[in-house]
Amino acid sequence: MTIEPAVKARRDAAAGQGSVIRSVIAGVGAYLPERQVTNHELAKTIDTSDEWIVERTGIRVRHVAAEGEFTSHLAVKASERALAAAGIGAGAIDLIVLATTTPDETFPATATRVQERLGLTRGVAFDVQAVCSGFIFALAVADNFLRLGQAETALVIGAETFSRILDWQDRSTCVLFGDGAGAVVLRAGQGKGTPADRGILTTRLHSDGRQHDLLYATGGVSSTKTAGVVRMDGRKVFKHAVEKLAGVVDESLASAGLTSADIDWVVPHQANRRIIDGVGKKLGLPPERVVVTVDHHANTSAASVPLALAEATADGRIKRNDVVVMEAMGGGFTWGAAVARM
Numbered sequence: 001m002t003i004e005p006a007v008k009a010r011r012d013a014a015a016g017q018g019s020v021i022r023s024v025i026a027g028v029g030a031y032l033p034e035r036q037v038t039n040h041e042l043a044k045t046i047d048t049s050d051e052w053i054v055e056r057t058g059i060r061v062r063h064v065a066a067e068g069e070f071t072s073h074l075a076v077k078a079s080e081r082a083l084a085a086a087g088i089g090a091g092a093i094d095l096i097v098l099a100t101t102t103p104d105e106t107f108p109a110t111a112t113r114v115q116e117r118l119g120l121t122r123g124v125a126f127d128v129q130a131v132c133s134g135f136i137f138a139l140a141v142a143d144n145f146l147r148l149g150q151a152e153t154a155l156v157i158g159a160e161t162f163s164r165i166l167d168w169q170d171r172s173t174c175v176l177f178g179d180g181a182g183a184v185v186l187r188a189g190q191g192k193g194t195p196a197d198r199g200i201l202t203t204r205l206h207s208d209g210r211q212h213d214l215l216y217a218t219g220g221v222s223s224t225k226t227a228g229v230v231r232m233d234g235r236k237v238f239k240h241a242v243e244k245l246a247g248v249v250d251e252s253l254a255s256a257g258l259t260s261a262d263i264d265w266v267v268p269h270q271a272n273r274r275i276i277d278g279v280g281k282k283l284g285l286p287p288e289r290v291v292v293t294v295d296h297h298a299n300t301s302a303a304s305v306p307l308a309l310a311e312a313t314a315d316g317r318i319k320r321n322d323v324v325v326m327e328a329m330g331g332g333f334t335w336g337a338a339v340a341r342m
Contacts, residue, residue, distance in 0.1 A: 022191040022199030023146040023154070025342055027086025030182045030310035031077035032063040032297070039175070048171045058273025062178030062298035065161045070104045072113040074181035075159035078306070079114060082155065082183040085313075093185075094123035095151035097142045099134025099158045099302035102165060103127060106221055114157065123151070131215075132269050132330030133205075134158055134302030135182070139326070139338050140203035146188045154186040158302035165217055167229040176272070177230070178298035182306025194257070198321065198341045201256040204248050205336040211240065215331035241275045244335045245327050246282035252325065252337040260284055262323050265312065269328030270294035270304040279327070291317070301330065318342055 038061050039050035053059055065074065075098060083090055098111035111125035130137040135158035142154040159181035166174045191197030214236050219228020245268070253259055260283050268276050270293050280290050291312045293304075300307055305326050312318045322342045329335035 019190045020193040020197075021147045021149065022189050022197050023143040023186040024189040024199040025184050025340060026088070026187045027082045027084070027185040028183070028306065028310045028313045029078045029081025029083070029085055030180070030307045031074050031081065032180045032307070033065045033069060033074065035064045035066060036061050037064050042175055046169060046171045046174065048175060053175050056274070057176060058276075058292075058294050059175065059298045060295045063180055064163045065179040069161070071100050071102050071159045071161045071181075072104045072110050072117065074161065074179065074303075075100075075110065075114045075157045075183070076117045078159065078181035078183040079118060079155055079157060081310075082185050086185040086187070088153070088185065090118040090120055092153045093118070093120060093155050095142060095145055095154040096120075096123070096125035097138040097154065097156050098125070098127050099130065099138040100127060100160055101129060101131050101134065101301055102161045110159070111157070130302070130330055130334040131332060132271065132299070132301045132304065133328045133332075133334040133336050134330065135305045136203065136326060136328050136336040136338055137205055137334070138302075139184070139200065140205055140336065142186055143200045143203055146186060152188045155183060156186060156306075157181065157183040158304070158306045160301040160303045162299075162301050165227050165229055170229070172234060173230045173232055176299050178300050180297060180300040180303045180307050182303050182310050184306060184309070195262070196341070201258075201339045201341060202252050203336065203338045204252045204255060206244070206248060206334070208333045211333040212331075214240070215333070238272065238275055238278075240333060241271065241329045242278040242282060244333070245275075245279045245329055245337075248335055248337040249279070249283060249325055249327050252339045256339040258323065258339065263289060263325055264322035265289055265291055265318055265324045267291045267305055267309045267312065267324055267326045269330075270297055270308055271299045271329075304328070
């Protein structure tokens with residue numbers, strides 16, 4: 001990717017002043033499909049109940065995309081709202097990184113559909129796939145592009161129509177997931193290379209392919225020529241999630257020169273209320289500093305972190321200069337965290 005003259009000038013200026021480029025979160029947006037499916041509705045078709053689901057997951061309702069409503073449609077609407085929040089037009093974007101497990105098509109990248117629908121004819125757009133960790137991975141990729149001067153304004157999206165890969169007769173999985181999209185606009189800014197800088201302070205990513213069989217989809221283009229459906233060993237996933245997520249948050253804070261006492265908000269992957277509470281306790285954080293949306297979003301995979309970030313930003317909980325930790329774990333296993341000063 002060619003470095004634009006304006007971007008190169010910014011990078012060189014930062015270097016000359018002894019400062020660093022930071023990826024500043026300029027705007028956040030979200031979109032949820034109109035249709036909502038309650039636990040009571042699910043109980044009409046599978047052996048479950050509202051009480052059973054709430055007790056084990058904290059989920060009460062999830063959104064499901066309409067017929068003909070694709071991942072790209074959700075992503076575009078979330079992106080438009082993020083751009084509006086940032087106060088910039090789509091023409092300023094020179095990088096789109098879209099995290100999804102449920103692309104519109106096998107190819108091309110769903111990000112290119114978003115690029116086209118936003119009216120963009122320059123820059124680069126591509127997808128990343130790390131399941132529920134996808135948004136954190138996408139954020140890390142975009143942050144690196146901006147810090148290296150290869151882009152100046154990025155759109156980072158997590159978007160899923162996860163309902164399309166569910167077995168609606170498997171109560172251990174179908175009650176857990178929903179559809180949605182969230183997006184953030186990143187703009188290159190200058191910092192001093194200290195924890196007081198605004199922007200992404202650090203990202204940390206991990207994978208462990210040995211855990212494949214604990215959370216996966218049964219299909220694949222080269223193996224079965226189908227998308228397949230989700231299968232999960234919930235108890236083992238829970239154990240790994242609490243341990244791995246607490247560990248990567250500690251690692252990220254140390255990398256940023258911060259401690260848990262410096263955290264204003266944790267925005268976790270919204271997989272399960274018990275996992276969210278378990279990670280919070282392991283980190284010694286009070287519940288009131290953890291953003292929880294799993295009750296009304298369910299697990300939206302790569303969309304869950306930006307959806308929760310958008311909600312807590314819109315309602316005023318997350319304010320300028322707050323230290324926010326985002327974390328997620330997904331199939332693969334993949335897991336990661338990002339620390340940002342808003």
